Amino acid sequence: MKVILLKKFEEIDVKPGYGRNFLLPKRNVIIATNSVRKKIIELKKKIIKKKRKKIKKFFFYLKKNKxxxxxxxxxxxxxxxxxxxxxxxxxxxxxxxxxxxxxxxxxxxxxxxxxxxxxxxxxxxxxxxxxxxxxxxxxxx
The missing domain is CATH 3.10.430.100 (Ribosomal protein L9, C-terminal domain)
Structure with a gap:
């Protein structure tokens, strides 16, 4: 059973019983499907864009005040x-x-x-x- 960890956005392979009975009820994972994979890729891109904007703002301030x-x-x-x-x-x-x-x-x-x-x-x-x-x-x- 392929699942995606919600905290790290990593795809892992687990045994079906462990995934159904332990990981899914605790909402730690999502079952990996093509649509979910696409959404996670989009989420990663958004997170990277936000981090880049924060870094740019911070470096702009640091350039202004060396x-x-x-x-x-x-x-x-x-x-x-x-x-x-x-x-x-x-x-x-x-x-x-x-x-x-x-x-x-x-x-x-x-x-x-x-x-x-x-x-x-x-x-x-x-x-x-x-x-x-x-x-x-x-x-x-």
Whole structure:
């Protein structure tokens, strides 16, 4: 029995009893027919077009603002460390204020918590395994 997985859009071959009694009632699969295959191909094309549009919008913004600079004003302790630390949550709020919609799981920092003054790098994970490097600076004001 040929079925198509709904989450991955992959066509697999399973035993008829397993497909009828387990996969179909849980709505994890669809029985593979020619019309369903055509619809899935169309769905894949639409998903790829949406991803390309998102990437184009994001790269347009990055070309417009080649350097993304984020500044934080925090208090210092005597030894030069920051009082507190800067995390992904803080940076996400700055992106939200600049009207950039990015999920926390799509970008990461060199260090998990930053508690020093200086220049640091972060990375965006874009679809199709594209990584974009950005720089942010921490100043004492």
């Amino acid at each position: 350097k993304i600079e984020i500044t934080f004003s925090l208090k210092l302790v005597k030894n030069g460390k920051l009082l507190g630390s800067i995390t992904k949550k803080n940076i996400k709020t700055i992106f939200f204020l600049k009207k950039i919609k990015i999920k926390k799981k799509n970008f990461y920092l060199e260090k998990i918590k930053i508690n020093k003054i200086g220049n640091f790098h972060g990375y965006f994970n874009l679809p199709y395994n594209i990584k974009y490097k950005f720089l942010f600076k921490i100043f004492y004001l």
